[in-house]
Amino acid sequence: MDSYGTNFSVSIKQKDVVVAALPVQNHWLPMSNLDLLLPELDVGVFFCYKKSDFYTENVNLLKKSLAQALSPFYPLAGEIVQNIHGEPELLCNSRGVDFIHAYADVMLKDIDLHHPDDSVKTKFVPVKKSGVFSVQVTELNCGGLVIGCKFDHRVADAYSMNMFLVAWAEISKSEAISTVPSFRRSMLNPRRPLLIDSLYDTLFVPLSSLPPPNPSVPTNPLISRIYYVKSEAINNLQSISSLNGNPKRSKLVSLTAYLWRLMSECEDGSKTCRMGVVVDGRKRLDKLSLPMENYFGNILSIPYGQVVSDQLRDMPLSQVTTLVDDFINVATTEDHFRGLIDWVELKRPKQAVAKIYTKIEENDGDAIVVSSGQRFPVESVDFGWGKPRFGSYMFPWGGQTGYVMPMPSAKSNGDWIVYMYLLEKHLEIVETKGSEVFHPLNSTYLDF
Template structure:
């Protein structure tokens, strides 16, 4: 085993877990907001220092509760297929979830989480080969274990998988599910007739509008890293972003502004630098659906807070790199607020749903992910993981000592997700998947802020 976490994982058993209760087969159409997602798989994993004392006992409990949680979350046991128009649809056929029981002859403290490409990818987080969701439980020789999941992003966003993971842990502890999901796509139906607004042409682009691949678009490697940021440094960022009478910005906006200034220092020949933010629209859309009490006991209505699927928009800003470097953090934070603010209303998401409807069945993509010409500046997208329920994912042997998303998505745009650190009083865990040249800046210019994740910090 090397310094970068080089180790082998032995598969003890592979099987398919289906829903414990019968699930009626039916087709679940994608919402227009689901259709904005390309076929991408997202990983998430949790590390536990301890498990139950008897061999295989923890794995049996996890499998049993997984079968139980797949009944209310039955889309995760389905399969994505194409309809006659070439669009994806979900067949809810209870085809099941691939489940892997594995073993690694190492201790948790020896896993190099700072380099997840070496230690996590295809080792602790499984590669999804079929269906919508894959799960792997890896037992360690120290008595700890790692639970890793990979899911199809077209079916669920981070909010949805968080809802699922929390319910899974609640079922394991014989608790009532605190947030039952609804899959009612009518909550995100387009208006009739749909309203065209050319504003969305600035944020999303049909695939047919993209230039053909050319040799002047070289593919550069993106690497994954995991850092931590101490609470005092986050607080300082927020204070500095509100300096000189500027409005007080959130910690997330201050963090995004700091990162934008940081990557703008890259001397790569591009004059501009782009920064995007993933916005969840659930709190923006005011929708409540009544349901039959007989079909779902003790529940009379669903709100968007129960909605399972994608409710995302990706606004972004582009600015001159030299100007960004010279601007005070407060000005850059104002710029982040300015490009995010228009998306924080219901009309933005209703308009986006209409825009997709008017372009169907042609697929579209967020413009920040698309390199439109050779002079197009590179960018990074930041997604807030502050709702990541790491402390709630307790299957009966204690909460995780660490948890993180893992999303090496394969594009050329960087992806960053800051999440809460378990029991560290306001510290952040930051997963980064970025171009190597941008990570170099993080580790040089930003080294006082971003600290490599170590087992000593996690108290493994």
């Protein structure tokens, strides 16, 4: 693919602010203790659609259905401000959502989706300048369409945003929304008295306890890439991971273990190689009288493991998957999430962050966090002119910890799409020693 896949122009046709069809009375919505674990980060997501006629009608439909969707999902139309304690809080004031209508002088098949930093990041996913949520709808010169969104991670995790995207699509087709969101923060209240376990001090750390950044120490930039993984490769990793008398491992655990061992080949042998996994706590807390499946907000924990690189690279994959399962299992109970809520309460108003996002110990090597995007509803984000041919999250968050998010392919054939935000040395090992598993995303695979 030539440079045209990234070197094309995007022009703005119109900018609007879309407000909720039924604005709410101004009120404050506190963040839960689990929301407070997130620093100020914006997350992108985008969907690509093949040729669709009547652009003006499509864009007007999107605006109208967005206004309707913002009524039940009203926090997305608000703003985040600081309360008297310096903590973020949601002001639900019906500010609205910035909506950009744009045109890109490029064909869908020519967009280089393997290099999204150059082709997607500032062209199809909007820069959120204010508010909680922003949208950009971009027409392509082939008749295709790209819908990009940016949201504040402090307000929503990927599960919550998936819920909203599906509801927005359902409303655009005049269907009732399948999930009505709940913002009942009392469901995540701390216990009284607080019950604290020392485990949380190993997984999370107050920001105030971290040393100030040293500007004289150079940092290496992280780079975004998107790959596809064939279903046969995923199944093969799962089979290898389950050898030597091990129980059958999940596909996500198997892929995580494979990445962890690949990563160790880039590291100084004496340094630890760290791998974390994002765990959604909804199912763990679902024993409450009200189900958590419609809770809108963050219910996440990030357990991690660390192994000296020399040891890790010599392990069989089945042994590495055992390590992954072991560190994930500490965060798969209701008590874990209840304890985490209590731990944050104890530290407030000091903000804390997942420890894997930091380098504290002298032998701390590089780190990667894997987030499960298997619930990514790419097939369900159909606004009335057909399903997306491609969709992905995009999270170039700017830190020094890598981020990987596997998602189902829009082909619905068991393949995965994997977004990676990693150091260049890690991407090089992915594309050399990991080339039988990870294939650079291209228009041939996507059948654009």
